[in-house]
Amino acid sequence: HVSTQDAHAEGLDVVGGELLGAGAANGPKGLGLVLILHSYKSSWARWSCAHSVVCSISSAHTMAQPSENTAGTVTAPATAARSLSDHPIESVLELVSRFDTRGPRYTSYPTVPVWGAELPLAAFDEALAEVRRGGRPVAVYVHLPFCKQRCLYCGCNSFITQSEYRIDRYVRALETEIGQLGERLGGAVQHEHLHLGGGTPTYLPPAQLAGMLDALIATIPGVEGAERSVEVDPRTCRDEHLALLAERGFNRLSAGVQDVEPEVQAAVGRLQPFEMVRDFVARARAHGFESVN
Numbered sequence: 001h002v003s004t005q006d007a008h009a010e011g012l013d014v015v016g017g018e019l020l021g022a023g024a025a026n027g028p029k030g031l032g033l034v035l036i037l038h039s040y041k042s043s044w045a046r047w048s049c050a051h052s053v054v055c056s057i058s059s060a061h062t063m064a065q066p067s068e069n070t071a072g073t074v075t076a077p078a079t080a081a082r083s084l085s086d087h088p089i090e091s092v093l094e095l096v097s098r099f100d101t102r103g104p105r106y107t108s109y110p111t112v113p114v115w116g117a118e119l120p121l122a123a124f125d126e127a128l129a130e131v132r133r134g135g136r137p138v139a140v141y142v143h144l145p146f147c148k149q150r151c152l153y154c155g156c157n158s159f160i161t162q163s164e165y166r167i168d169r170y171v172r173a174l175e176t177e178i179g180q181l182g183e184r185l186g187g188a189v190q191h192e193h194l195h196l197g198g199g200t201p202t203y204l205p206p207a208q209l210a211g212m213l214d215a216l217i218a219t220i221p222g223v224e225g226a227e228r229s230v231e232v233d234p235r236t237c238r239d240e241h242l243a244l245l246a247e248r249g250f251n252r253l254s255a256g257v258q259d260v261e262p263e264v265q266a267a268v269g270r271l272q273p274f275e276m277v278r279d280f281v282a283r284a285r286a287h288g289f290e291s292v293n
Contacts, residue, residue, distance in 0.1 A: 128184045137192035137223050142174070142216065145199035148236060152269040153258065158199045171208050175215050182219040190223045196230040203233065206240040213248050227252060229291075234280035235272050242287040252291040253284050 084092065131138060145159045146167055161167065194216075201209065222228065229252035230245060237255075245253075259265060260274045284292050 125184065128181070132185050132188050135188070137190045137226075138220070139193035139195070140191045140216070140220055141195050141197060142201075142212075143197055143199065144170075144201040144204060146170070146203050147198065147200045147233075148203055150269065151256075151258075152267075156197075156199065164205070167204060168208065171204065171212055175212055178212075178215050178219050185220065187219075189220055190226075191220050192223050192226050194222065194226065194228045198231060200233045200236060201230050202237040202241040206238070206244055209241065210244045210248075213244075217248060222249060229254060231256065232280075234277050237280065239283060239287075242284060242289070246287045246289065251289065252293075253289050254293050255280060255284075 143157065145157055147158050147160055148162070150158070150160050204212075226249065228245075228248070228250040230250055231254045232241070234255050234257075255277065256270075257272070257277055258268055258270055260277070262271075262273075265271050281292055
């Protein structure tokens with residue numbers, strides 16, 4: 001149980017959270033509390049998400065409160081909380097109906113609804129100038145939105161294409177933007193984190209991926225020991241991709257695996273047998289990747 005006061009004592013701001021239970025008037029009892037805690041720096045160019053905490057608490061009606069003895073030790077409550085299955089099905093269905101609405105994806109911060117349609121160029125230049133003056137390493141994220149096919153559960157900004165021309169146009173535009181950043185940063189900024197997301201970054205042909213990375217690393221070089229990570233699809237990531245990533249200092253791979261049951265894979269539109277994932281992890285290890293999740 002993390003209270004708002006506890007969060008503020010740790011120097012964190014509570015930017016999201018809703019009480020679902022604990023006798024609250026706005027919902028069924030005993031179903032939990034979710035808090036999203038973030039640390040937000042003054043410049044939007046250097047924001048970072050510090051903590052995400054999911055706390056589950058039970059209703060005062062279903063669980064006794066912990067007590068503290070004279071020695072200052074917290075003891076467990078005498079009675080346990082009821083499980084979700086103990087609640088009337090009508091209560092559960094009412095909760096589902098009430099919260100079956102669209103909302104911003106919590107994986108992006110600030111969330112999309114607060115974004116503006118236009119970013120004035122002067123504000124963009126000033127933000128980059130502030131980064132340059134700060135002299136601190138930065139985190140760089142590159143979005144490569146292309147995929148071979150749509151996974152039915154995906155909510156990411158992705159684009160399904162078989163057109164090499166379309167991919168090439170995007171990569172050339174991205175390299176142009178990297179060049180523009182280089183002019184503004186003047187080689188004075190290094191990165192300590194570099195992440196490629198998508199989409200499927202390794203859906204790009206190896207030569208295109210290598211060229212883009214070389215331009216980026218030359219423009220914003222990494223500090224010693226920089227973390228470089230990439231999201232990969234075991235179905236499309238070839239040994240050529242693994243080799244070029246390892247040669248450019250990538251040290252972490254995140255492979256998409258939603259489930260290993262064939263029926264579930266068919267339902268979500270992502271067929272990749274367990275053996276394929278196992279063999280991919282072995283190939284990644286052979287190329288020197290120690291952090292594979």
